Each structure stands twice: as structure tokens, then as C-alpha cells.
Amino acid sequence: MTGNLPAAMRCCTATFQRWAVLSGGNRAVSRASGSSLACFSWKHINIDTDSNQSTFRTYSTQLAYFGKERAVAIEAVECASRVCQAVFKRLVTEETLTKKDKSPVTVADFGAQAVVNLILEKHFPDDPVVGEEDSKDLQGEEGRVLREKVVDLVNTVTEQPLSSDEILRLIDRGQYAGGPKGSHWTLDPIDGTKGFLRGEQFAVCLALIVDGKVRVGVLGCPNLPYELDKPDGERGVLMVAVEGQGAFQRRLHGGGRADEVPIHASKVADTKDATFCESVEAAHTSHGDSANIAKLLNITRPSVRMDSQCKYAAVARGDADIYLRLPQKAAYEEKIWDHAAGNIIIHESGGRVTDVNGKPLDFSIGRTLSANKGVIAANANIFDTVIDAVQTTLAGKF
Ligand SMILES: Nc1ncnc2c1ncn2[C@@H]1O[C@H](COP(=O)(O)O)[C@@H](OP(=O)(O)O)[C@H]1O
Numbered sequence: 001m002t003g004n005l006p007a008a009m010r011c012c013t014a015t016f017q018r019w020a021v022l023s024g025g026n027r028a029v030s031r032a033s034g035s036s037l038a039c040f041s042w043k044h045i046n047i048d049t050d051s052n053q054s055t056f057r058t059y060s061t062q063l064a065y066f067g068k069e070r071a072v073a074i075e076a077v078e079c080a081s082r083v084c085q086a087v088f089k090r091l092v093t094e095e096t097l098t099k100k101d102k103s104p105v106t107v108a109d110f111g112a113q114a115v116v117n118l119i120l121e122k123h124f125p126d127d128p129v130v131g132e133e134d135s136k137d138l139q140g141e142e143g144r145v146l147r148e149k150v151v152d153l154v155n156t157v158t159e160q161p162l163s164s165d166e167i168l169r170l171i172d173r174g175q176y177a178g179g180p181k182g183s184h185w186t187l188d189p190i191d192g193t194k195g196f197l198r199g200e201q202f203a204v205c206l207a208l209i210v211d212g213k214v215r216v217g218v219l220g221c222p223n224l225p226y227e228l229d230k231p232d233g234e235r236g237v238l239m240v241a242v243e244g245q246g247a248f249q250r251r252l253h254g255g256g257r258a259d260e261v262p263i264h265a266s267k268v269a270d271t272k273d274a275t276f277c278e279s280v281e282a283a284h285t286s287h288g289d290s291a292n293i294a295k296l297l298n299i300t301r302p303s304v305r306m307d308s309q310c311k312y313a314a315v316a317r318g319d320a321d322i323y324l325r326l327p328q329k330a331a332y333e334e335k336i337w338d339h340a341a342g343n344i345i346i347h348e349s350g351g352r353v354t355d356v357n358g359k360p361l362d363f364s365i366g367r368t369l370s371a372n373k374g375v376i377a378a379n380a381n382i383f384d385t386v387i388d389a390v391q392t393t394l395a396g397k398f
Pocket residue numbers: 132188190191192193194278279280281283284285306307308309328332335338
């Protein structure tokens with residue numbers, strides 16, 4: 001959380017203390033909870049689906065059920081989360097942190113994208129993927145060291161060893177251009193790369209887009225406390241939503257579908273009682289504009305800063321009431337993989353999401369949300385009031 005503040009300074013009020021645990025990380029906890037790849041193999045993946053029924057993707061009818069997609073997406077996210085946690089445990093050290101060495105997150109990013117794409121290809125071979133990463137940095141002699149680390153990592157979780165060419169091919173299954181027609185997945189293998197390196201919040205994010213709209217979304221949040229009110233309790237949350245079927249949370253590596261509970265955005269009706277969250281990174285959102293918006297809304301609580309789509313998770317289960325992502329540069333186009341899963345999870349939890357101008361996020365254009373600027377999410381009771389304050393503060397800048 002709050003960047004370089006020492007831990008003791010982060011916890012100046014009781015509320016903030018509660019939040020410090022949620023938004024910040026605890027290296028000891030996240031290390032202890034990391035699972036060993038050695039005891040994990042994706043051959044053990046048991047698709048927990050009640051739908052051997054085929055999935056109906058033609059969206060002109062309302063019969064789409066997405067049972068198999070939901071189950072496969074969960075398994076892929078769980079598997080990739082384990083890969084990321086294992087990398088954190090093994091490769092993130094005091095030394096890499098001091099040297100600001102980003103190689104551990106790079107290895108985890110590529111490894112997680114390969115693993116998710118392997119699982120998606122197995123179950124949905126015809127579905128293209130819009131993934132954040134590509135294999136460029138792993139190619140040739142220049143990419144050899146990194147490539148070998150990624151290949152070793154991926155092969156610890158596959159049934160049969162895969163060649164490096166095969167792993168690069170899997171990573172590059174993520175190069176689809178997206179667009180308005182048909183089905184495709186969108187994947188952020190690690191969202192919140194900086195949070196990952198700090199041992200704080202990050203998320204593995206996977207969503208299915210059909211005919212330009214997000215229909216299924218899964219967020220794996222390995223460092224998110226299962227219950228906000230039990231800060232010393234277990235961490236590791238998986239959130240899932242299917243269009244029209246509600247949003248749910250369960251333990252990330254836990255009891256499967258039987259463990260799922262519905263989640264709901266908060267009911268706070270007066271913004272003075274609201275808590276808002278935003279990115280840690282000042283380059284990703286304007287902290288100055290958000291402070292001005294908070295003032296207009298009579299919000300007195302300090303903002304909760306955390307990395308990744310865990311901010312959507314926080315609003316979806318009512319831990320926070322508002323998420324503000326306010327453009328720093330008019331030219332920046334948000335990426336669909338940074339928002340797709342969070343978007344449907346908010347909608348299905350009863351919350352609302354638009355851009356700073358109150359326009360729904362348009363996932364039908366391609367790899368970016370080029371028709372939108374920034375993102376605002378909030379519970380439905382206060383959403384319009386929040387958008388009014390955003391508009392007043394930004395005064396048509398975007
Ligand atoms: N100038 C910018 N404005 C907004 N988002 C940006 C940005 N530059 C990078 N990002 C995105 O912000 C994401 C992290 O968001 P957050 O700040 O909410 O944690 C990054 O995802 P990755 O970490 O997957 O690269 C990256 O895609």
C-alpha cells in the first residue's frame with residue numbers, strides 16, 4: 001500500500017489500520033501462504049463443473065449458461081495464482097527488492113500466461129485470447145536466461161515437459177486483437193506487478209467476452225484477506241461472476257463451489273460515510289484530483305491505496321464504496337485485461353462502473369478501452385453523486 005511509507009505510519013486510525021492489512025501486504029503471511037509448485041501439478045485439475053452440458057455461446061438468445069467457462073476459468077486462475085505464489089516465495093528476496101530487480105515478476109507473468117493459455121487451449125481450442133504479455137523478450141540469445149527460467153517454471157506444473165518453442169507459442173496465443181464479434185478471453189496474468197514485488201496486492205485476472213460484452217470474470221487475489229474484519233486471518237480470495245448469475249467469493253485454494261458465498265456492493269447512501277480506493281501508483285491515477293473529488297463528496301476517511309483489480313474486489317464485497325481511476329494523461333488508453341473481470345464482478349454484485357464521463361466501458365473495440373477515459377466504480381446508491389463530483393472536478397478535461 002501507500003508506497004514507501006513505513007508500516008508504522010500507515011496505521012494512524014482504527015479504520016486505516018483495518019485497511020492497512022487489506023491493502024498492504026504482509027510478507028511473512030504471503031510467503032507462508034505460498035504453495036510449493038513441487039506438490040502441485042495441473043494434471044490434478046479437477047474441473048468443478050455442474051455443466052457437462054455444452055455451453056451455449058450464441059448470444060442472440062438468453063440461454064447462455066457458461067458453466068464450463070466459469071469452471072475452467074476458475075481452475076486456470078487458481079493454477080496461475082499458485083505459479084505466482086511459488087515464484088514469490090522462491091525468487092523475491094530482500095536482495096531483489098533492494099536492487100529493484102523486476103525479474104521475478106517477469107518470470108511469474110510469462111509463466112502464468114503460459115499456464116492459463118494451456119488450460120484454455122485444452123478446453124476451448126477455438127477461443128482466441130487477448131493477453132497482456134507476448135514472447136518478444138524471451139526470444140533469441142538475448143532472451144535465453146529469462147526463457148530458461150520461464151520454461152523451468154511452467155514445466156513444474158505440466159504433466160509432460162513442454163519445449164521452449166511450445167511455451168512461447170502458448171504465451172503468444174494472447175496476441176488476439178479483440179473486437180466486437182464472437183468469443184474471446186482476456187487475461188492479465190499478474191495485475192499489479194508492483195504490488196506483487198512488494199508482497200502486497202496483485203491479481204490474476206481472466207474474463208470471457210462474447211459479442212463485445214464481458215460475460216464471465218474471475219479474479220484470483222492471493223494476498224487479499226478472506227474477511228476484512230479478520231486481518232490476521234486467512235488470505236487468498238477468488239471472485240467469480242457470470243452475467244445474470246450474481247457475484248461470489250470463495251477461498252482461492254479452498255473448498256470449491258461449495259465454499260462460494262454471494263457478495264454485494266455496500267448500501268452506503270451518503271458519500272460522507274464512504275471509503276474510496278485508488279491505485280498506489282501516482283502515474284496510474286491522479287491522487288490530487290481524487291482528493292478534490294473526496295472533498296466535494298464530504299469524504300473524510302483517507303483513501304485506501306492498493307494495487308491491481310483487488311480494488312474492484314473491495315468494492316464488490318462492500319469493503320470500499322468507491323474506486324476512482326482518474327487519467328493522468330488524456331492519451332492513455334486503459335487495457336481491457338486491466339478491467340474486464342472487475343467490471344462484471346462489480347455489476348453482478350449490484351455496483352456500477354463507467355468511465356469518468358459516465359459512459360459504460362466498451363470492451364468491443366479491441367485490446368484497449370479506446371472509447372473511455374479512466375474508470376469510476378461505486379455502489380449503486382451513490383454512483384450518480386460520485387459521477388457528478390468527478391465531472392465537476394475534471395471540468396470536461398477528458
Ligand atoms: N499511465 C497509466 N494509467 C493507467 N494505468 C496504467 C498506466 N500505465 C500502466 N497502467 C496499468 O496499470 C495497471 C496496474 O493498475 P493499478 O495501479 O490499479 O495497480 C498495470 O497493470 P500491470 O500491473 O498488469 O502491468 C498497467 O497495465
